[in-house]
Amino acid sequence: MEESKIIEILRILENISHIKDIDTLLEQVLFEARKIVNAEAGSVFLIKDNYLSFEYVQNDFLYGNYENSSDYMYTKKKIPVDNKSIAGYAALTKKSLIIDDVYNISPNNPYSFNRRFDKLSNYITKSVLTVPLINNREKVIGVFQIINPTDKNGNVISFTDDDSFLADLFAKQAVIAIEKAIMTREIILRMISIAELRDPQETGAHVNRVGAYSVEIYKNWAQKNGITDKIIKYNKDILRIAAMLHDVGKVAISDSILKKKGKLSENEYGKMKLHTIYGARLFSNSGSEWDDMAREITLNHHERWDGNGYPGYINDLNAKKIKFKNGKKGDQIPIYARIVALADVFDALMSQRWYKDPWPEQKVFNFILAESGKHFDPSVVESFIQVKERIISIWGKFS
Ligand SMILES: [Fe+2]
Ligand SMILES: [Fe+2]
DSSP states (O other), X not given: OOXXXXXXXXXXXXXXXXXXXHHHHXXXXXXHHHHHTTEEEEXXXXXXXXXXXXXXXEEHHHHOOHHHHOOOBOOOOEEESSTTSHHHHHHHHTOOEEESOGGGOOTTSSOOOOOHHHHHHTOOOOOEEEEEEEOTTSOEEEEEEEEEEBOTTSOBOOOOHHHHHHHHHHHHHHHHHHHHHHHHHHHHHHHXXXXXXXXXXXXXXXXXXXXXXXXXXHHHXXXXXXXXXXXXXXXXXXXXXXXXXXXXXXXXXXXXXXXXXXXXXXXXXXXXXXXXXXXXXXXXXXXXXXXXXXXXXXXXXXXXXXXXXXXOOOSOTTOSSOOOOSOOOGGGSOHHHHXXXXXXXXXXXXXXXXXXXXXXXXXXXXXXXXXXXXXXXXXXXXXXXXXXXXXXXXXXXXX
């Protein structure tokens, strides 16, 4: 056993223990687990309602190197926890499993390899190491699979017992971070479901999508603006959670306004606009980076690039009577709010709302392009268009 590998694992664990957002964390756990054994591909599942839900798949061979393109696929697939699949078998037996060639599994085994993904993608899976994620109450919370380790020349080799030992060691510690991040997400979702009880338009699926779109747009935008990979990784972790909370201030808006079916009067609309202020108040005291970003987003997600949005500059967020001024303009609006503004409008147009049917995808994209420089920051629109495919796959995953 190489001692340097164990030191490497300790370093990785230290890094991931700071990640608060569950999606960012799983993505990173999978990436690091693959890196330890130089594996070409991998996927991670979490157990939800007795199913293994496919959270991420990474494949350098198909999607390019993660560090460069941060590429992965959003997928909606789930499989039952039973011994018919390799991942299900590992979850049931709570044991890691090495398979040298998934196309030559002995028929004596209860599980078999599902060839569908290979067929769809023209990829050939061979060696697979499957590791259950077990918490300290001996409960399996998920499974990760690493696929096709390669040697220095890029040839696919087999996993060794040492690899399996290292992966188990890594998994044991990673579970602690994963459970913590799941709890954070649950608390946020509970906050959101309180807002959802008030405003039926703000569903869990909507906020999940707005969070995920925002991260994709930001990654592209930040790369183009010379922000380092390290800072991007850090910010996108906070951004997803903060973006999910964009409309949480609606908890303080009365039902007669939120649930009104029909045009709001001028007076009602004025009250509705206050949800930006109420949201910002929730995050006004703490001063952590997380609160700062959530405050910027709740306050500014209805500002427009051309200055025709709201609420404009507010001197005192806690004033009894809030007076709306002229909207902020251009890059006076914080970048995270410019991104969430687009993500939020995109999702509303794609969705069914009581006052409108979903728009066809092409019409939505045309509208966003037409609003570049008016409602939206042109550089954000440009990034949005460049990650269009991932935006559409997020729409598919959470709809
Ligand atoms: Fe809003
Ligand atoms: Fe929204």
